[in-house]
Every structure is written in structure tokens, then in C-alpha cells.
Amino acid sequence: MLSNGNLTRYDPEHNKLKMISNGNSFSEVVNDYIITDKDVITFSSKSIYRIPKNILDKRNRTAPITITDVKLQEMSLPIDSLYRLNYDENEIQINFNSTGYGAGEMKYEYILNKDEDTWRKVPSTLKQLDFASLSPGEYRFKLRGKRSSSLEYQYATPITFMIEPPYWLSYWFIILMVAIVILMVYFLMKYQQRKRNKRRRLEVQQLLNEKKLASLKLENIRSQMNPHFVFNSLNSIQDFIVSNERELASGYLVKFSRLIRMYLDYSQQDEISLTQEINALKLYLELEKMRFDDELNYTISIDPAINADQFKVPSLFIQPYVENALKHGLLHKKANRKLAISGILSSSKEYVKIIIEDNGIGRLKSSEINKTRSNDHQSFATSVNDKRVQLYKEQLNKQISIDIEDLYDQNKTPAGTRVTIALPLT
Template structure:
């Protein structure tokens, strides 16, 4: 096709498409307005992202920012919706990559990765890693790209994300293909091909077949490479995919040229030229003309070769394909040199170098622009906020009198409400201080109460046992006293210290009662007893009550058992004390027969402490006592459940 034919076809296409483009523009921006009118919530973010993907091609073809994606990112940030932030960054990053803004794209995809990692969303992490890897590969940062894709592959395999496994595997293969590690590349392409075939993804199958062809051609296994190119071509023909067919035809042409089979090479290159007429991007047409020119040059047909090269140059000049112009002039220079026309060869090489310098300058300028874009993103957000602020100020000026009246009324209301809450807060603070003093007073009562009971026990123990055992008992008692006196100086102690004192107390009571009972502690493994805090001496009175009113009255042939369980549920520490004693009813009968009227001071003080803890913290704190019975209604023991608000060191 001549350059005039290309121009005429382009004008026809522009005229035919102009009306459709205008209609698309109206439809898309009306849709944007309707979505913007919806309430600001996560559902709106999802809808904006959906519409962004559906209309991405329109905005990319017009080389303008996608407002759906930008609105989704802004709203997700306002809502602190991390998943939406990650998806929006991925969407914008991909659009930047499609515009060859690889540095900006990598920055967006790394931000998407960070947002995904904050919520530990494995699928989004894998998706972002693969996107960042592609960005790095386009910048020839191959090691960084490889690391991204390997991380993505490992995570994708854990969650069986087949789509991202294929993407990562194929990308790793392409990196290995670029670095000429053909055997490794073939392994990865075969794995990706197997997955794509299981998923019945024709496009993925076609791409991996073509990649296998490139790898085998790199190993100089040309016949095998041609087989894979033809299989890829068949898949692209099945899908009626012109760009894929053109790629396969060009690859076949190059392979046959390498085999010196120039007739077959020319056949496939002309096939590529025919198919490229159906491809929107005319760079492929220019590439086909150049490939045919190079093939003819290899056969020594210099005049005919130059005609095709010049056609490639004409098309590239019209569309501004500088990279293709650089390659075409370079090929033309080589052809003139082989023909002995060194002056024209030098002229053509000068033009090739001129375009090469221009491309390098453009790349440098683009890199600088992208870095500035990254730096200015936050500044742009600030400017948007400032513009919104200026708009608000303008609206306020038009309604100044109403606003002033409103603020005066609001100020008066706030002053009244603020005064009310200040007085209420002051009263609550005073009440809390009173309750804390009362709690401290009750806590201080525990020391003399416990010491009195323990001294009574020592007195009885000395009279009923020998002096050596009494001395041992007294030694343990002194250790317990030091621990108790130290613990009760504090409002809270760590759980391990409280349990240490409780174990020591139980050891003394077991000795004193000649081993008539056993005890067990069961602390939830998830509890760190060095960080969890508990009021001191809060469990001991209930343990003491279980021993002396439940377990000591059991029959001599029955072994007593005391279970102490501590678990953490949400923000509550639940302590359960269970005994297999005679039960409260029989204990009361024994007490009545002996004519005792004494009430447990420890129990009363502890109940008062728990009630004050509930009032001070305004959280659940209670004691529940349950009588245990068997199926026939006979008492089997007592269970005491103490619920306290969980407190921690940190």
C-alpha cells in the first residue's frame, strides 16, 4: 500500500468515526455525572472502578486522564478504604503503563502494593506485584522485575490463583528469554501453557506458544521454533486476532530467513503485511515493509530492497514512528554500503543517528517529566483542596449574614452543651476518685484478714504436727506473706505474680489438710501472663471458701479436686473456680449444726471490690456462683465464675 493510500484510508476512518466518538463522549460524561451524584460509600468506589475499566480504551485513545479512576482513588482515600485505594492505584498505574509512562506506572503499582499489604489481601498483593514486575521489565530493570514476579508466583500458588500464576510464570519466562537463559524460559513457558490450556484461555495459549518459538529459535532449533510459531498462528486465526497473526507471520519470516529459505520467508512476511492493514497501529505496517526490505537485501536484491525500506520510511514519517525511522535508515545505510555507495550510506546513517539521539532526548525528557509528576501528585491534591476551599469561601460571602447568625446560635448552644458536659465530667471525676479511695480501703482490709486466717492455721498446725513440719510450713508461710504484702501495695499486679501467690497458698493448705485435695491450673495458652493485669488477692477468698466449706467435708475415701481456669474473651478476663465438694446446701447444714454465725469477711470484701471495679471502669465485672448437681439432683460441687475487665501493661 502506498503512502497516499494510507492517508486516504486514515481520512475515511476519521470521518466515519467522528460522529461515533462524539456520541461516546456525551454518553461517558453523562454516566460520570450520574455516578458522582450517588452517596459517598465503598459501593460508589466499586462502581467507579467498574466504569473506569469499561471506558478505559476511550480515555487512553484520547490521551486524557480517566476521571472514573481518579474519583475512585480520591473517594477511597477519604473513606480510608484500603482495598479501594489499592484497586484504584492499580487501575491508574496500568493506564500510565499503556501510555509508556513506566516510571509513574511503577510508582502507582508500588503504592497499590503497600495498600494491599496493609489489609493483608493476598489476591491484591499478587496482582500488584505482577503489575510492578511488568513496569520494571518495560524499563529493563530485569532483576527487580524478576523478584516481583517470583514473589507473586509463590503467593499465587498458595491461594491457587491460576490467572496470576500464568501471568507471573509467563513474565519470568520472558525475562529469562531476554537474558538468553533459553532452557529456563522454556520450562516456565511450558508450565504457563499447561495452565492456560486447562483454563481454556486461547489468548494465553497463543502467547505462550509464540514465546516457546522465540526460545527455541534462540537455541537455534529453527524447525522446532517454526512448529510452535505455526501452532500460535493457528490459535490467532481461530480467534480472528490480526495483531497476533501479524506477529506470528513476522516470526515465521525471520525463522525461515535464518534458515536461508528466502522463498518461505518472503511468503510469510507478505502475509504479515496483508494482515497488518487490519491493525489500527500502523507501526506494524512500517515494520513489515522494513522486514521485507531486509530480506531482499540479504538476497542481494538491493534496488527492490530499497523500495520497501523507503515505503517503511514514508509511513513512519507520516505517523511519527521515530524508532522505526532509526531502524529503517540504519538498514538503508547497510544496503548502500553493500552496494558500494558510501556517500548515501553515510547520509542514511547520519539520519539514523539523528533519530536515535532524538529518541534518547525524548526518553530523558519523559523520565524527568515522570519524576516531576510523581513529586507533584501530592501538590496537585493540595491545590484541589485549596480550590474547594476558595469555592466554599465564595459561597459563604454571598450568605454572610445568615452564616454569622447561624454561628452565633451554634456558639451559644455549644457553650451550653460544653458547660453541661464539663460539670458532668468534673462530677464523674470526683465520684471516681471517691470510689478509688473506697476500693483502696477495701483492698487494705485483705492483709489483716488473710494474715489472721493464716496465723490461725499455723497455730492449729503446730499443735497437731511435729516441729520440723511446722517449721517448713512457717517458712512457706513467710514467703507467701512477703509476696502478698508486696502485691497488695498495687492496684493491679501481673497475672503470673497473682498465680504464684495462689499456688503457694494452695500448697500450704494442702499440707495443712494432709493432702485431702488436689488442685489444677488451666490458663489459656493465648494469654501472656506477664502482660495481663489482675487485682491482687481477688481469687484467694473464693479458693479458701471452696476448700474449707466444700472439700474438707468430703468422705475420707473421696479425693477432693479444685480446678482454677483463666481465659480471655474479647475485653474480659474470666476466672472460674470449680470444686467437687459437698455443695453450698450441705455446707450450710453443717454450719447450722455447729451453731456458727460467722460470715466470711474475705468474701464480702472481695464482692465489694468487684462491684467498685465495675463502677470505676464502667465495664462488666461480676461474680456468679453455680451449684453443680448430677442427674439425680445430688450436689457434686460448686462453680464460681469471676468476670473482670481485661487490663494490660501496654
């Protein structure tokens, strides 16, 4: 009998009614039906069911189970038994159904992991399962179901998902990273070793430079206290004594001893103030003027813009050039001997220029005279100063420059020498 879309069977032998389409067997509204010898065929707006008559009384029969759709990231995939997915393709949805008679009474269970033996129940209202953010690995999905009155399960075809790990977790990437780390550690150790070796070389070089500088200090002392100067000074003192000029001899001796003390004191220092250097020069020139019988006129002028008490110069650096001016330029001149020492600030205010200018016979004439003398005077001081300049450039990064210029009068005759020493202000 068909009433309001529900199909009912009446058993006259036992006087019983049984709903065939009661929402449990199938949920569609029955529009019509046909009865044959073996089957009952029902028609609805969506489907056709063929129900064998011999199963209408069998409550324990389970309908087959089918996986109807597999979605990856909300996109449907063809049904397959194996899926190989990337690490970021880990949002999976599985839809399933049972289309046979009695499907409405089905209870479903599933297992996702191959290492898991426990079947998990699916809520009775659901016909799909969602798995979000699955970690990389192999997953085997199994689905089974049965009617509540049935003893046997129906199984759907299993599906396997292979989710590949991200590249940073793969073996080749890990091996590559370990190799890179090992290489980085190796090169870092080599770099540190090179730095240590370079530092040791610099320390050795610094020690050698300091040794050279100490040696040059001693050479500078010897050049300052050269035998000519000491011998001439003692001769002058002797002459004063023989001439019964005791006051001159005493004054000369006092100045000579003060100069010796200054040289010994300043030679122990790498740098002294410009004021100290000028004081030593004044004392030296006073002694030389006495030896020249006062036939020597010298001037010393320092630009007021230069803080002579604070400005540092290499110790006893200027005196050798003053000595050369006296011994090689002015000594051979008969009269009107003039020497000018000046200190000026460069226009860029980055350098202090010390200018030593004499009106002597010039370097060329002096060289010719010295060649004819048997007791030729060797100027150690200026060669030592050249070495000191090189050391100051290398060790202290101070760019000291020395320029020597020959002077001529209007007739192109040698009229003296000018030495310009440029010392950095800082």
C-alpha cells in the same frame, strides 16, 4: 434654497447666505420645505420641523432637553421621576436628546449623586449614559445642556433612583445576627459551664471511687488475713513444735511468712499478672494441704494460649473463691477432697475464664452446717470481691462476670461447686 438636502437662506439686503440645515441645527436630510409668513416648515423622511423666522438669526437659543429612555439591566422602563430598585438591579442606562432647532450644537452635563455639586461633561458624540454596579443608596440624576453660543442651560426633569441594600446589610438582619451571636455565646458559655460541672462531678466521683477502692483493698487484706486462717496456721506450727517436728514447723513458718509478704505486696496494687496470682494460690494451697494432713488433692492448669506473665487480673481476686471452696465445700468432707483450678481462653478469644471446681458437700449443705455452729464464719472476701467487680465495671470499664454453679451427681445429690470468673482479655 434647497440643494442636496440642505436648506439655505439668502439675505438680499445684506447679500449673505446662511445654512439652515447644516447638521448642527438638525441632522436630517431635507426633502422639501414650505415658507409661511412667520415660519419655515421643513420635511424629511423622519420628521417635520417648524422653524420660526425670528430665531434664524438668534445663535444663543438652546433647544429643550428630554430623557427619552431609561433601561434597567438592558430592559426599558416607563419614564418616571422615582425608581425603587433591589440591590442587584444596579445596571442603569439613561438615553436623552434635544429635538429643537440647534440641537446639533448641544453640550451636555450631568450630576448623579445628590451630595455632589460638580457637573460632569458628557462627550459630544454620546446621547446616553451607563452606570454599572451602583452601590445601595439614593441617587438623583440631573441633566442640563446648552448651545456653545448660548448663555442659558436647559434642564431635563430630574430622576431619583432608590437602590435598596441587600438583606444582609439591612438593619433588621444586622439586629437578628447580633441577637443570634449573643444567644450562641450564651449557650456556648452554658455548655462550657455544664462540661466543667460534669468534669468536676466526674473528678469527685473518681476520687470517691478511688477512696472506695482503697477501702476495699484494706477490707480485702483483712479478709485474706482473717483470724481463722492466722489462728489455724499458728496452731499448725504449734502442733509441729509440740510434736517435735521442727523441720515441718520451720517449713510451714517459712511458707506462711512468704504468703504474708505476698499478700502485703500484692494488696498495694490494683492489678497483678496471672502468674503472680497463681503463685500466691499455690503457696496458700500448700499451707492448707498441710493443715488438712495432706488429705487434699488440688491441680492448677493454665491454657498455654494465655500469656500468664502479661495477662493482668485484679490483685488477689481468685483466692477468696478458693478459700470458700476449702472452708465451705471440702472442710466438711471426710476424704477424697479434690480441688481443680483452670484457666482457659474463650472461643471468641475475648475472655479468659478462671474455673474453680471442688467436689465438696455443696452450698446448701454447707449453709445448714454453718447455721448450727456458734462461731459461724463470715465470708467477707466474696462480698468485697462483688464490690470490686462493680467498681471495675464503672471505673475501668472492664466487664468482669462471676457465675456460681452447684454440681450434682447422677442421683441428683450435691457433688460440689463450680465458680467461673470471666475476665476480659484486653
